Amino acid sequence: MRIPDGLDPELVARLVETEGGELARKMGIELLELSASHSVARMPVEGNRQVVGLLHGGAHVVLGESLGSLSSAIHAGPGRYAVGIEINATHSRSATEGFVTATCEALVLGRTLCTHEIVMRDDAGSRLSTVRMTNMLRDAR
Template structure:
């Protein structure tokens, strides 16, 4: 059973990120499951920090983008979700390749949502674990 309140097409979701930081960094949604969303981020000169490894801020962009997309996909008509808080624990460095993030709901309430986003490298080793809290508001 799905948690999404509307049908979503991956191409439409990716198109919604045109002209945003997600497009600039090469972030792509690759899968929408019944209760999770998956996306990827390349680890290259766009996402490196000066030491040549994945920038923690780029990890947070992936985490917040996936969690925000998922939160808004759960919202009922007439509502929207905006970020309240995000944290990230950076566990392992990555120099190149692709990082994959998976967002899953921890709590879906009337006024708040909490999402956990796990980022992994190409060997499926955890790179970062993030928790995103969203506020549910009236649509703008």
């Protein structure tokens, strides 16, 4: 995982210690690139399928929210944190095997709100789903 210089040391320590968080670890999410404006991760389809063998729609949302939240936390900076306030997903295609790669791009990086669009693609590069997430930035107490 490429972690950019200048990040909040506490956030970096948490990322390293938890490997991106408990749920991300259980789902096999690999963080490949992290920044406020552009992040990339991937997740295996295997182990994240629904009963009929397709990648679970909720798995798309978990992958998207993981990247959107981390990107917002990076933008928030030391002494601040990000809280998700809105998320939606549109599923366009299904996957039954391989990996899903998510690319997170910032739409808005404001003082109090961040909005990111996260696009999931299969190994062939076909778009599987699009997630949009908005986080509110708060001061730590």
